[in-house]
Amino acid sequence: MLCGIIRIMNKFIIKHEEYIKRTYQLAKSAQEKGNHPFGALLVIDNKVVFTAENSVISDNDITRHAELNLVSKVTQELDPEALSQGILYTSTEPCAMCTGAIFWAGISNIVYGCSAVVLGEIAGGTFVVPCRDLLKYGKRQINVVGPVLEDQGAAIHRNFWKASE
Amino acid sequence: MLCGIIRIMNKFIIKHEEYIKRTYQLAKSAQEKGNHPFGALLVIDNKVVFTAENSVISDNDITRHAELNLVSKVTQELDPEALSQGILYTSTEPCAMCTGAIFWAGISNIVYGCSAVVLGEIAGGTFVVPCRDLLKYGKRQINVVGPVLEDQGAAIHRNFWKASE
Numbered sequence: 001m002l003c004g005i006i007r008i009m010n011k012f013i014i015k016h017e018e019y020i021k022r023t024y025q026l027a028k029s030a031q032e033k034g035n036h037p038f039g040a041l042l043v044i045d046n047k048v049v050f051t052a053e054n055s056v057i058s059d060n061d062i063t064r065h066a067e068l069n070l071v072s073k074v075t076q077e078l079d080p081e082a083l084s085q086g087i088l089y090t091s092t093e094p095c096a097m098c099t100g101a102i103f104w105a106g107i108s109n110i111v112y113g114c115s116a117v118v119l120g121e122i123a124g125g126t127f128v129v130p131c132r133d134l135l136k137y138g139k140r141q142i143n144v145v146g147p148v149l150e151d152q153g154a155a156i157h158r159n160f161w162k163a164s165e
Numbered sequence: 166m167l168c169g170i171i172r173i174m175n176k177f178i179i180k181h182e183e184y185i186k187r188t189y190q191l192a193k194s195a196q197e198k199g200n201h202p203f204g205a206l207l208v209i210d211n212k213v214v215f216t217a218e219n220s221v222i223s224d225n226d227i228t229r230h231a232e233l234n235l236v237s238k239v240t241q242e243l244d245p246e247a248l249s250q251g252i253l254y255t256s257t258e259p260c261a262m263c264t265g266a267i268f269w270a271g272i273s274n275i276v277y278g279c280s281a282v283v284l285g286e287i288a289g290g291t292f293v294v295p296c297r298d299l300l301k302y303g304k305r306q307i308n309v310v311g312p313v314l315e316d317q318g319a320a321i322h323r324n325f326w327k328a329s330e
Contacts, residue, residue: 075225097261
């Protein structure tokens with residue numbers, strides 16, 4: 001029984017890592033377009049159904065974080081039942097704005113790569129809000145997993161913000 | 166001296182009430198278009214420079230709250246220096262998503278009509294986050310005034326959510 005549970009958990013850990021690596025690719029893709037290095041995707045039934053990148057610079061709009069772009073897309077395309085089954089993977093722990101958007105979208109599972117605290121240390125964060133703190137205000141349970149492969153995510157940020165100095 | 170201070174404060178209170186009444190008009194306008202009753206505007210140098218309404222239903226996008234729509238517009242049009250001088254007026258205390266957006270925009274003054282707690286009581290709020298609680302995480306000071314003319318804002322919500330039941 002115990003072996004079975006461990007096998008299942010390992011399977012999920014491997015899946016989480018696989019999808020977080022995809023968000024890191026999206027983050028790098030955003031950076032290549034002149035944006036900030038953040039990416040996110042939504043998985044339903046073990047399939048990636050939507051992806052999004054940060055587009056703050058290219059859209060000249062401070063709200064265009066990867067997760068907010070993703071939530072905009074998915075609430076236009078999917079019904080609440082589908083959203084409640086989805087897992088939102090994001091390269092970096094969602095900020096307060098994006099955590100709020102994720103809550104309103106009815107998404108109940110978040111997995112993030114690099115933590116907000118580590119991003120804050122690298123980028124000189126002025127508004128570091130751990131998403132679990134904020135989600136305590138919610139009457140709906142949202143499951144949060146992270147950090148996952150944080151070193152890889154932190155390296156992307158270190159490279160970007162060092163170059164921006 | 167004291168009389169002078171009271172006169173200045175009264176002048177500001179009157180201004181706040183005037184602009185909050187305008188946000189209530191915007192909230193009613195949103196409702197007339199089939200959206201949720203929320204409105205917001207940005208004042209710089211005592212002039213309304215941008216207005217926005219909730220457009221969640223008409224845009225089929227859960228992120229399109231009035232304040233987020235406003236922040237999208239103003240960060241596309243105004244420079245950070247102008248934004249830091251602005252006052253964002255909103256018909257209802259901004260949610261976590263919108264408070265985050267306001268912070269990222271560099272806006273330093275918020276005045277709201279109806280409080281999040283009162284909205285939550287009327288609408289059965291599932292994610293009631295007083296914006297002052299959230300802004301404590303910020304390293305930049307944001308001045309918050311409210312509630313202002315809360316009874317009028319609450320009446321708009323009571324009318325809307327009663328009709329939605």
